[in-house]
Amino acid sequence: xxxxxxxxxxxxxxxxxxxxxxxxxxxxxxxxxxxxxxxxxxxxxxxxxxxxxxxxxxxxxxxxxxxxxxxxxxxxxxxxxxxxxxxxxxxxxxxxxxxx
Amino acid sequence: xxxxxxxxxxxxxxxxxxxxxxxxxxxxxxxxxxxxxxxxxxxxxxxxxxxxxxxxxxxxxxxxxxxxxxxxxxxxxxxxxxxxxxxxxxxxxxxxxxxxxxxxxxxxxxxxxxxxxxxxxxxxxxxxxxxxxxxxxxxxxxxxxxxxxxxxxxxxxxxxxxxxxxxxxxxxxxxxxxxxxxxxxxxxxxxxxxxxxxxxxxxxxxxxxxxxxxxxxxxxxxxxxxxxxxxxxxxxxxxxxxxxxxxxxxxxxxxxxxxxxxxxxxxxxxxxxxxxxxxxxxxxxxxxxxxxxxxxxxxxxxxxxxxxx
Amino acid sequence: xxxxxxxxxxxxxxxxxxxxxxxxxxxxxxxxxxxxxxxxxxxxxxxxxxxxxxxxxxxxxxxxxxxxxxxxxxxxxxxxxxxxxxxxxxxxxxxxxxxxxxxxxxxxxxxxxxxxxxxxxxxxxxxxxxxxxxxxxxxxxxxxxxxxxxxxxxxxxxxxxxxxxxxxxxxxxxxxxxxxxxxxxxx
Amino acid sequence: xxxxxxxxxxxxxxxxxxxxxxxxxxxxxxxxxxxxxxxxxxxxxxxxxxxxxxxxxxxxxxxxxxxxxxxxxxxxxxxxxxxxxxxxxxxxxxxxxxxxxxxxxxxxxxxxxxxxxxxxxxxxxxxxxxxxxxxxxxxxxxxxxxxxxxxxxxxxxxxxxxxxxxxxxxxxxxxxxxxxxxxxxxxxxxxxxxxxxxxxxxxxxxxxxxxxxxxxxxxxxxxxxxxxxxxxxxxxxxxxxxxxxxxxxxxxxxxxxxxxxxxxxxxxxxxxxxxxxxxxxxxxxxxxxxxxxxxxxxxxxxxxxxxxxxxxxxxxxxxxxxxxxxxxxxxxxxxxxxxxxxxxxxxxxxxxxxxxxxxxxxxxxxxx
Numbered sequence: 001x002x003x004x005x006x007x008x009x010x011x012x013x014x015x016x017x018x019x020x021x022x023x024x025x026x027x028x029x030x031x032x033x034x035x036x037x038x039x040x041x042x043x044x045x046x047x048x049x050x051x052x053x054x055x056x057x058x059x060x061x062x063x064x065x066x067x068x069x070x071x072x073x074x075x076x077x078x079x080x081x082x083x084x085x086x087x088x089x090x091x092x093x094x095x096x097x098x099x100x
Numbered sequence: 101x102x103x104x105x106x107x108x109x110x111x112x113x114x115x116x117x118x119x120x121x122x123x124x125x126x127x128x129x130x131x132x133x134x135x136x137x138x139x140x141x142x143x144x145x146x147x148x149x150x151x152x153x154x155x156x157x158x159x160x161x162x163x164x165x166x167x168x169x170x171x172x173x174x175x176x177x178x179x180x181x182x183x184x185x186x187x188x189x190x191x192x193x194x195x196x197x198x199x200x201x202x203x204x205x206x207x208x209x210x211x212x213x214x215x216x217x218x219x220x221x222x223x224x225x226x227x228x229x230x231x232x233x234x235x236x237x238x239x240x241x242x243x244x245x246x247x248x249x250x251x252x253x254x255x256x257x258x259x260x261x262x263x264x265x266x267x268x269x270x271x272x273x274x275x276x277x278x279x280x281x282x283x284x285x286x287x288x289x290x291x292x293x294x295x296x297x298x299x300x301x302x303x304x305x306x307x308x309x310x311x312x313x314x315x316x317x318x319x320x321x322x323x324x325x326x327x328x329x330x331x332x333x334x335x336x337x338x339x340x341x342x343x344x345x346x347x348x349x350x351x352x353x354x355x356x357x358x359x360x361x362x363x364x365x366x367x368x369x370x371x372x373x374x375x376x377x378x379x380x381x382x383x384x385x386x387x388x389x390x391x392x393x394x395x396x397x398x399x400x401x402x403x404x405x406x407x408x409x
Numbered sequence: 410x411x412x413x414x415x416x417x418x419x420x421x422x423x424x425x426x427x428x429x430x431x432x433x434x435x436x437x438x439x440x441x442x443x444x445x446x447x448x449x450x451x452x453x454x455x456x457x458x459x460x461x462x463x464x465x466x467x468x469x470x471x472x473x474x475x476x477x478x479x480x481x482x483x484x485x486x487x488x489x490x491x492x493x494x495x496x497x498x499x500x501x502x503x504x505x506x507x508x509x510x511x512x513x514x515x516x517x518x519x520x521x522x523x524x525x526x527x528x529x530x531x532x533x534x535x536x537x538x539x540x541x542x543x544x545x546x547x548x549x550x551x552x553x554x555x556x557x558x559x560x561x562x563x564x565x566x567x568x569x570x571x572x573x574x575x576x577x578x579x580x581x582x583x584x585x586x587x588x589x590x591x592x593x594x595x596x
Numbered sequence: 597x598x599x600x601x602x603x604x605x606x607x608x609x610x611x612x613x614x615x616x617x618x619x620x621x622x623x624x625x626x627x628x629x630x631x632x633x634x635x636x637x638x639x640x641x642x643x644x645x646x647x648x649x650x651x652x653x654x655x656x657x658x659x660x661x662x663x664x665x666x667x668x669x670x671x672x673x674x675x676x677x678x679x680x681x682x683x684x685x686x687x688x689x690x691x692x693x694x695x696x697x698x699x700x701x702x703x704x705x706x707x708x709x710x711x712x713x714x715x716x717x718x719x720x721x722x723x724x725x726x727x728x729x730x731x732x733x734x735x736x737x738x739x740x741x742x743x744x745x746x747x748x749x750x751x752x753x754x755x756x757x758x759x760x761x762x763x764x765x766x767x768x769x770x771x772x773x774x775x776x777x778x779x780x781x782x783x784x785x786x787x788x789x790x791x792x793x794x795x796x797x798x799x800x801x802x803x804x805x806x807x808x809x810x811x812x813x814x815x816x817x818x819x820x821x822x823x824x825x826x827x828x829x830x831x832x833x834x835x836x837x838x839x840x841x842x843x844x845x846x847x848x849x850x851x852x853x854x855x856x857x858x859x860x861x862x863x864x865x866x867x868x869x870x871x872x873x874x875x876x877x878x879x880x881x882x883x884x885x886x887x888x889x890x891x892x893x894x895x896x897x898x899x900x901x902x903x904x905x906x907x908x909x910x911x912x913x914x915x916x917x918x919x920x921x922x923x924x925x926x927x928x929x930x931x932x933x934x935x936x937x938x939x940x941x942x943x944x945x946x947x948x949x950x951x952x953x954x955x956x957x958x959x960x961x962x963x964x
Contacts, residue, residue: 001412001413001416001456003523004518004519004523005416005417005420006453007517007518008515008518008519009420009423009424010514010518011511011514011515011517011518012424012427012511012515013423013424013427013446014510014511014514015507015510015511015514016424016427016430016431017427018503018507018510019431019504019506019507020431022502022503022506023431023503024431028477028480028481029431029439031477032430032431033430033431035443035447035470036427036430036443036446039423039446039470042450042454042462042466043423043453043454046453046454046457046459046462046463047457049457049459050457050458050459050530051523051526052523052525052526052527053526053527053528054526054528054529054531055528055531057541057545057546059459059461059462059534059537059538059541060538060541060546060549062459062462063462063542063550063553064549064553066462066466066469067553067557069470069473070469070473070557070560071556071557073473073476074560074561074564075560075564075567077476077480077568078563078565078567078568080480081567082567082568136636138820138821138824139633139824146606146609147636150606150607150609150610150636151610153603153604153606153607154606154607154610154611154612156603156607157603157604157607158671158672158673159671159672159673159706161669167435167437167438170441199460200534200535201460201464201535204461204464204465204468205464207464207468208464208465208467208468208471211468211472211475214471214472214475215441215444215471215474215475218475218478218479219437219441222437222478222482223437227739228642231760231762231763231943234479234762234763235763235944237475237476237479240475244472261461261535297818298818300818301944304816304818304944305641305748305749305815306747306748306749306816306943306944306947306948307943307944308641308642308747308748309641309644312642312644312645313641313642313644314642314644315644316644316645316671320644373820373821375818375819376814376817376819376855376857376858376861377817377818377819377861378861379944379945380944381590381592381942381945382591382592382860382861384592385592385594386594389594390594589940590940590941590942591863591864591865
């Protein structure tokens, strides 16, 4: 367990998450991909913190990442529900016109 | 200030599991006796023994298009959860796992109930079990936040998340005395996690047994044992959090822990038959509009006292 | 040694569970695979001595995935039977892009000259975190708190169908709420 | 005897029964419940939970199919008994015990079932559900679930075909199982004397049936102790211990009335104004919400058993469509009304509402 191995695992998680976020059609599955990327990010930050600069402020960054995940999930679910209500669809393609 | 418990080697884990098992069996015996008395039969305590024999003799069954992997994981998970909870509960001077964030650890574990109960309901592929699973999640949305904030109160008062230090911090005055709201909400949470008594609509008769409707044999036994074990583990965890840990006259600390846990467990078991169910549709508003503000006020009060004192 | 074994075991679980999310044929399995991946990472963070954050990752993510599973089944109408679940659009680009990103990140992880540790970890990491949060980083936490509260409100507003005008009447004067089913507080 | 023998002996002390009541055989069902309880046996809530399938009365063709499919779902060791009359119950239970005790026979049964796939009988293709808007205007999948005819604390013979959004009953169609056959020949109906007079024994039986219905409602509300007490009162009434039953009943009524938690949980659930009742063809004493109806049920029981013998209870007059043989004082409940009052409620409250209707008999007119 060194900084390199931890970051390698984190890279794998981020890449898998990226694949999901790019390839999936359903809003909720895209969110799962994003979550997996953030999962890798958590591991990377935790590893860097421990092996490179273990001062207290680094951990705060982790908490912020966690918050970002929750906010992403909550808003994602809200938007998905709203989309579902308005358009009876849960596919990202049908929401393409929202991009303006 | 009493001494903070020391961690013992992992070899004692079977002993902890055995103690938890004993508590769970005692709870089942007591529940069986209450059931017999209510039915007007002779005071018998053999019911749990007979039920275990019955379930061991029964075949396991599956349903059409069941997701068996998830179903079995859900059914066995509750028992595992209870075992993981007691690892951080100090027994007098000893504790199995002296985690610096023990309180959060228990909190993280109790959330696993969401996963396991729902999976048990989902895996069977039956409308009744699935509705049962959703009912549990609806209860979860209502009880989980108040439960979390209820666990915050003792941690704030002890200025520590280490369970042993929380217990040691109440040598003068038990936390239950000056944070009764947090204690009551915690007990509600334990009852809810064990899908017990007033929180059993997820296993309701109206759904032909809800989550358990399709379970039989060993699978049902594991699920039911998990419920009793969770109730016992929750009662045991209340001892260091609210009931002064091992503090008490005459008896050694470890004995006091067991006595307190047993008494609380008996109360929770007794409650089951006396109280009507709190359906999720009516409990949801109570959780958010009554319990959550009440327990937040409790936290505020505790924080003010800790800072002021 | 044991730590290394555990770390690699958890790493394998985390990545395989992550892959499983996009491979399995059931929404429930997908979301709980993700939960498993998070639990493995949470335990790894525990190994990296950040106890509070590690346990918090497990707590929050299991809860989130429980909700996630509900949403998935709500929107996609599935039952526990396995059915082929091909919801991919544009896999042609996704795969090379993510492989490329992995190679790039892995190269960075393995060959970048990572600095040796500056400073030493605090005696009690959790206490240090708490002091930091309540001291220098108070502002951050204040902002985080407000963001969370705003999320709750805006999430509910976005998702809900009935507004307070439906419940309390157009002039908001109705004393008894008009809900399809009564709640528990007796309003 | 060995381990399996000892296990069987222990297990038999607490066998679980799934009781199926053919409409019109409620006295047999009550006898099964009472005698099984006296043996320390319990009532199962689902086939997976049961060792014994007890069929009370002789089922018609439709119910026979249901019973056969339930029988397949019993995990085993299993026994099936058919009880035709209350006085045959004890012997039938003995027989069930003997069958369960016979380990070699159960092994053979189990071996014969192995390799026959899942225990669930239905094996039709699992289709994806279609969607429609739920009560919040959100498009939801619709699940078609048949409630009944065998569910714990469910009126005998009632079948509700419900369209569920999640656990919300969007709409329902009601029917009665084996509707074309009417009450089976020789079946007992409460107060079924040809004269239309209500004698003292019939009065006790009427009161007992109210208590039985109240026990079901209390059990569904999750209050086990009170439900158990209501059953005790019912059994006393049927055994002719009238004075003991009256005191117990008074105590139960007080206890129920004083329970704030129960009141809080049942208030405002399923309100039925008088005009609605008239429109649906339901008895006018069902006015109010589930809480009112629970108390009404218990006071009707008290009134019946406490009043002078021969007094006619409740509104006299048989509803249109009631099968012949339903006695004066107990109007048959039209199934369509049941379907109508549960629409728009979630499953738990719908079950409470059905139980609160104090159903004695179901009319045979269905709405498909």
